[in-house]
Amino acid sequence: MKKTLYLKFIIAYIIFGVFAFFLIGLLVPMIAQDTLKKERAEDLYTEAVLIADTYASGLYTNDTSLGAVKNQLDVLSVFINATIRVINPSGRVVLSSDTPLDVDNVEIIENFDPTAAGTSYYMIDDFYGYYNTDVLTVYAPITATYKVRGYVVINSSMAQIAQASEKYLSIAYITLLIAFLLSLIVLIFFTELVYSPLKKITYATEQYASGNMHYEFQVESNDEMGYLAAALGYMASEIARAEDDQKKFVANVSHDFRSPLTSIRGYLEAMIDGTIPPEMHEKYLTIVLNETERLTKLTNSLLTLNNLNTKGLMLNRTNFDINAVIRNVAATFEGTCKNKKLAIELILTGEELYVNADMEKIQQVLYNLTDNAIKFSHHDSLIKIETTEKKNKVFVSVKDYGIGIPKEDQKYVFDRFYKSDASRGKDKKGTGLGLSITKEIIHSHEEHIDVISTEGVGTEFVFSLALADEKEQKVIE
Ligand code: ATP
Ligand code: MG
Numbered sequence: 502m503k504k505t506l507y508l509k510f511i512i513a514y515i516i517f518g519v520f521a522f523f524l525i526g527l528l529v530p531m532i533a534q535d536t537l538k539k540e541r542a543e544d545l546y547t548e549a550v551l552i553a554d555t556y557a558s559g560l561y562t563n564d565t566s567l568g569a570v571k572n573q574l575d576v577l578s579v580f581i582n583a584t585i586r587v588i589n590p591s592g593r594v595v596l597s598s599d600t601p602l603d604v605d606n607v608e609i610i611e612n613f614d615p616t617a618a619g620t621s622y623y624m625i626d627d628f629y630g631y632y633n634t635d636v637l638t639v640y641a642p643i644t645a646t647y648k649v650r651g652y653v654v655i656n657s658s659m660a661q662i663a664q665a666s667e668k669y670l671s672i673a674y675i676t677l678l679i680a681f682l683l684s685l686i687v688l689i690f691f692t693e694l695v696y697s698p699l700k701k702i703t704y705a706t707e708q709y710a711s712g713n714m715h716y717e718f719q720v721e722s723n724d725e726m727g728y729l730a731a732a733l734g735y736m737a738s739e740i741a742r743a744e745d746d747q748k749k750f751v752a753n754v755s756h757d758f759r760s761p762l763t764s765i766r767g768y769l770e771a772m773i774d775g776t777i778p779p780e781m782h783e784k785y786l787t788i789v790l791n792e793t794e795r796l797t798k799l800t801n802s803l804l805t806l807n808n809l810n811t812k813g814l815m816l817n818r819t820n821f822d823i824n825a826v827i828r829n830v831a832a833t834f835e836g837t838c839k840n841k842k843l844a845i846e847l848i849l850t851g852e853e854l855y856v857n858a859d860m861e862k863i864q865q866v867l868y869n870l871t872d873n874a875i876k877f878s879h880h881d882s883l884i885k886i887e888t889t890e891k892k893n894k895v896f897v898s899v900k901d902y903g904i905g906i907p908k909e910d911q912k913y914v915f916d917r918f919y920k921s922d923a924s925r926g927k928d929k930k931g932t933g934l935g936l937s938i939t940k941e942i943i944h945s946h947e948e949h950i951d952v953i954s955t956e957g958v959g960t961e962f963v964f965s966l967a968l969a970d971e972k973e974q975k976v977i978e
Pocket of ligand 1: 802869873874877901903904905906914919920921922930931932933934935936937960
């Protein structure tokens with residue numbers, strides 16, 4: 502493919518050249534001959550009229566002698582490079598610059614008829630059979646005492662015109678050749694601006710197609726080519742990143758599945774071979790049960806994430822009261838809070854606060870955030886859930902006074918499987934997927950979620966939601 506584009510361009514270029522030469526060879530002689538003919542005819546006609554009005558009319562008024570006029574016409578004929586004749590309307594040649602004066606041998610032009618030219622002041626023919634080839638002929642009537650006495654007839658050879666037209670053709674060919682050579686610059690531009698970058702891009706695509714996603718290349722131009730190359734490079738780097746993420750993800754999943762499975766297997770084997778005495782079975786079976794619970798949670802979280810990814814933006818948006826949802830979520834955690842002696846304080850804006858979002862998914866977000874807040878809080882502390890309304894947005898904040906997240910860890914908390922070292926001891930069941938699911942949900946709503954946290958002081962997660970349209974709210978109410 503690489504070579505053919507260049508070849509095609511060259512072929513197109515050659516076709517263009519051949520056509521141009523062909524066309525110029527055809528058109529230039531045609532146009533040049535036509536123009537030259539007209540110009541020559543015009544010049545000769547002016548000359549003929551001049552002769553008819555001056556020297557020739559003298560012949561018929563007997564003012565000048567035949568010899569004197571002949572001399573003048575001979576000079577003129579050399580000057581204008583044509584044959585000048587004075588012919589009577591009957592066809593008798595009175596004078597000719599071609600032949601010497603001979604009164605005895607009168608030359609007659611048979612069928613002489615100057616009116617045959619019609620409206621045109623010149624004719625191209627063999628001049629009543631006088632010449633073997635075509636000549637250009639102009640006629641100018643000689644009038645004396647209000648009568649046409651004769652004609653000044655000038656014959657000019659066509660070879661002269663053909664010669665001049667050939668000269669024009671050569672000039673046209675030379676110009677075309679220069680233009681053609683100059684247009685080779687286009688070829689240089691094509692090579693530099695299109696072909697070379699395209700070759701690089703093609704090579705890069707081949708590399709990517711063969712799986713080398715880390716191949717890097719550069720096209721230094723600000724035009725579409727540069728943009729295409731940059732876009733391609735970006736695409737490849739994104740794919741490479743996605744591949745790396747995928748590998749990491751699989752590694753994490755396998756690890757997270759393997760550790761509970763290993764411990765389950767270990768305890769069960771120990772129970773079977775008697776290492777763990779029967780009276781201790783209950784304790785270790787509870788641990789095994791917890792591990793299976795963790796595996797179930799892990800599987801469910803993975804399924805949720807997968808669904809979010811594949812369904813993308815398929816949200817079931819409705820207008821609902823976020824305050825009511827928050828109250829519900831808080832109520833589900835009542836038991837856990839009692840055990841940990843925690844209190845949940847709700848600071849809600851208005852009695853009802855309608856937002857436009859996917860209610861089930863937002864419920865899950867609130868559940869995940871509250872679950873974290875409780876998990877990472879100390880005993881006897883407070884959790885605040887707050888709603889505020891600002892510029893068509895509702896901000897929901899879940900704040901705790903727990904262990905906090907170290908500054909350097911904050912940017913990773915939304916990553917899949919991320920669990921800070923501090924949290925590992927506190928929460929063995931956590932999968933590290935809760936916040937990545939939360940982020941995925943908020944982003945699919947085209948909204949934002951942020952974390953503000955100080956280690957040892959507490960953590961606050963704030964996310965935004967779209968305020969429901971007032972008119973629509975009324976309908977629902
Ligand atoms: P799961 O949500 O599946 O139970 P998890 O809670 O460990 O697991 P995430 O909810 O994704 O996973 O949280 C990731 C990590 O971020 C947690 O392990 C913890 O280290 C940190 N983190 C999240 N919320 C808080 C919080 N409120 N206070 C302190 N650390 C937090
Ligand atoms: Mg969590």
